[in-house]
Amino acid sequence: MLFGTVLVAACALGSAAVTLRTGGMDGAVAVRADLPAGHVLTADDLRTVTGSTAAGLIPASRAESLVGRRLTLPVVAGALLTEKNIGAAAYPRPDxxxxxxxxxxxxxxxxxxxxxxxxxxxxxxxxxxxxxxxxxxxxxxxxxxxxxxxxxxxxxxxxxxxxxxxxxxxxxxxxxxxxxxxxxxxxxx
Known part of the structure; x- marks a missing residue:
């Protein structure tokens, strides 16, 4: 029983350490529906999800700043947005x-x-x-x-x-x- 308690405590500490290293659980911005490249984002297109923002994801705190910006590539419903998704349309390629x-x-x-x-x-x-x-x-x-x-x-x-x-x-x-x-x-x- 003591071993089980120590194991649970070690896992909790390990999880906390990983969370601190990866930027916390601030949340990220996702899209609600499939959207084409070049689409101008509206508040209705966006939602926030709980998760780490360490992987280059746009943090939930920046969701409002995305309104009025264009998607560079098509995205599917539920996709998490990164900076590479925002800007001038890059799809389809010139060829x-x-x-x-x-x-x-x-x-x-x-x-x-x-x-x-x-x-x-x-x-x-x-x-x-x-x-x-x-x-x-x-x-x-x-x-x-x-x-x-x-x-x-x-x-x-x-x-x-x-x-x-x-x-x-x-x-x-x-x-x-x-x-x-x-x-x-x-x-x-």
């Missing part, structure tokens, strides 16, 4: 592009989610249009957002991140709805 695609059932897999890799494959369309332009090869993209419709007959909107060159190749078929998103392996290039 990348984001493209939005309206997709109907059958053009994408039902479980498609942010982070999935897809091949954007052009479908045959109007013979007049396709005869004047060669169909492009499928290109690989990363899904960054999926907005599913409230009505099942309406299209979902999928945001894709890909190279600028590939975005230019698929812009026409995507605008015409003549494409399919084929989910591929995370290692696909």
């Amino acid at each position: 990348q592009a984001l493209i939005g695609a309206a997709v109907r059932p059958g053009q994408y897999t039902p479980g498609l989610a942010p982070g999935d890799r897809v091949a954007v494959a052009e479908l045959p369309g109007d013979t007049v249009v396709t005869s004047t332009r060669a169909r492009s090869q499928p290109v690989i993209a990363v899904v960054t957002d999926v907005r599913r419709p409230e009505q099942p007959q309406s299209p979902a909107v999928v945001t894709l991140l890909l190279s600028r060159n590939d975005a230019e190749k698929i812009a026409v078929p995507v605008a015409q709805g003549l494409f399919s998103l084929v989910q591929v392996s995370p290692e696909a290039r």
Whole structure:
């Protein structure tokens, strides 16, 4: 029993020492919802969470100073903010592009989610249009957002991140709805 008491006391002292070394438990700033790069933060976007601020996290005491500032990268709900998240938008990079695609059932897999890799494959369309332009090869993209419709007959909107060159190749078929998103392996290039 004495050994157990000593062990508990040692653990408590060790925990206190770690807390003092890591800057205390002041709390940090997190976001309430998924937010895109370039989003201007509002008070409603932010919340504070209990935790150490030693890992470069923005302390809860600075939450009000973030209102009106822009995100450099997209963040997911619950993400803790660091100084690298705040400033001029750095996403997409200059060699990348984001493209939005309206997709109907059958053009994408039902479980498609942010982070999935897809091949954007052009479908045959109007013979007049396709005869004047060669169909492009499928290109690989990363899904960054999926907005599913409230009505099942309406299209979902999928945001894709890909190279600028590939975005230019698929812009026409995507605008015409003549494409399919084929989910591929995370290692696909």
